[in-house]
Amino acid sequence: MPVNESFVGRTFAPVGPYAVDAAMIAAFAAAVGATDPVHTDPQAARAAGYRDVIAPPTMAVRFDQLASREYVQDPDAGIDYSRVVHGEQTFVHHRPITAGDQVTAQTTVDSIRGAGGHAMITVRSEITAGDEPVATTTSTIVVRGGE
Amino acid sequence: MARAFDSVNVGDDLGTSVVRVTRQTLVDYAAASLDQNPIHQDEAFAKSVGLPDVIAHGMWTMGAAGTLAADWAGDAGRVLRYGTRFTSMVVVPPDGADLEVSGVVKSLDPQTRRATVELTASAAGVKVLGRCTAEVQLD
Numbered sequence: 126m127p128v129n130e131s132f133v134g135r136t137f138a139p140v141g142p143y144a145v146d147a148a149m150i151a152a153f154a155a156a157v158g159a160t161d162p163v164h165t166d167p168q169a170a171r172a173a174g175y176r177d178v179i180a181p182p183t184m185a186v187r188f189d190q191l192a193s194r195e196y197v198q199d200p201d202a203g204i205d206y207s208r209v210v211h212g213e214q215t216f217v218h219h220r221p222i223t224a225g226d227q228v229t230a231q232t233t234v235d236s237i238r239g240a241g242g243h244a245m246i247t248v249r250s251e252i253t254a255g256d257e258p259v260a261t262t263t264s265t266i267v268v269r270g271g272e
Numbered sequence: 273m274a275r276a277f278d279s280v281n282v283g284d285d286l287g288t289s290v291v292r293v294t295r296q297t298l299v300d301y302a303a304a305s306l307d308q309n310p311i312h313q314d315e316a317f318a319k320s321v322g323l324p325d326v327i328a329h330g331m332w333t334m335g336a337a338g339t340l341a342a343d344w345a346g347d348a349g350r351v352l353r354y355g356t357r358f359t360s361m362v363v364v365p366p367d368g369a370d371l372e373v374s375g376v377v378k379s380l381d382p383q384t385r386r387a388t389v390e391l392t393a394s395a396a397g398v399k400v401l402g403r404c405t406a407e408v409q410l411d
Contacts, residue, residue: 153304153335155300156297156301156304156305156335157332158291158292158336158339159338159348160339161343163347164348173274173347173349174349179348179349181339181342182335182348182354183334183338183354184305184335187304187305187306190305191306207321211330211358212357213355213357214330214356214358215353217353218349218351218352220349221348221349
């Protein structure tokens with residue numbers, strides 16, 4: 126089944142809230158080699174003006190991943206995940222994700238376009254803590270066409 | 273402490289970093305990011321779908337490269353916007369691989385005291401990220 130273009134503009138149910146804690150942030154920072162003490166030392170984080178330790182910028186992908194499953198696993202979306210390649214990724218941070226946050230994420234399909242037998246899909250996830258916007262993630266994935 | 277806007281010029285070099293990536297790094301990243309795709313952990317599976325070997329998550333590569341911009345800014349929380357294209361893969365053989373990262377200041381906005389920096393990341397001599405830019409808030 127080809128990628129279903131009627132999903133453009135659709136917003137999926139929000140997922141979460143998920144509790145962000147210091148251990149989650151420390152594990153992510155260690156995995157990407159981020160050694161800035163604002164990720165692991167509450168005193169350093171407070172000295173920089175944050176409530177507690179903050180996540181590396183790309184940790185927002187963890188919540189995008191949870192939210193966008195609502196779309197990519199929808200059987201009517203027509204996405205064969207074994208044929209998906211990550212094309213582009215952007216993060217906009219309204220403020221850093223901080224230990225103690227309870228974050229919610231919600232995905233919208235911004236565009237679907239065909240390109241040489243492939244489908245390029247751009248999805249956006251809005252990450253919020255309560256009513257406060259935290260980050261916007263935008264991902265373009267390429268679903269490779271059949272051989 | 274965050275870097276002072278007035279100390280920065282267009283064309284400034286951010287320096288370089290080398291980030292080591294092993295199979296264990298990818299297992300750790302998979303757990304931290306929730307991306308458990310086996311092409312990033314299982315050599316036999318990766319080869320069965322036509323890949324040369326285990327490959328790093330594109331998002332690992334983006335995260336590891338971004339630490340150069342965060343460290344240059346002096347506070348990772350100053351990275352307001354970070355974007356990239358994924359142009360090639362980082363192949364991770366059993367003995368690991370190195371991601372080599374460099375960066376340069378592309379533009380400055382005196383009104384907002386923000387800098388846009390461009391990062392270059394390569395592995396085994398091949399550029400793996402394209403149009404990789406970060407906007408950082410300086411003091």
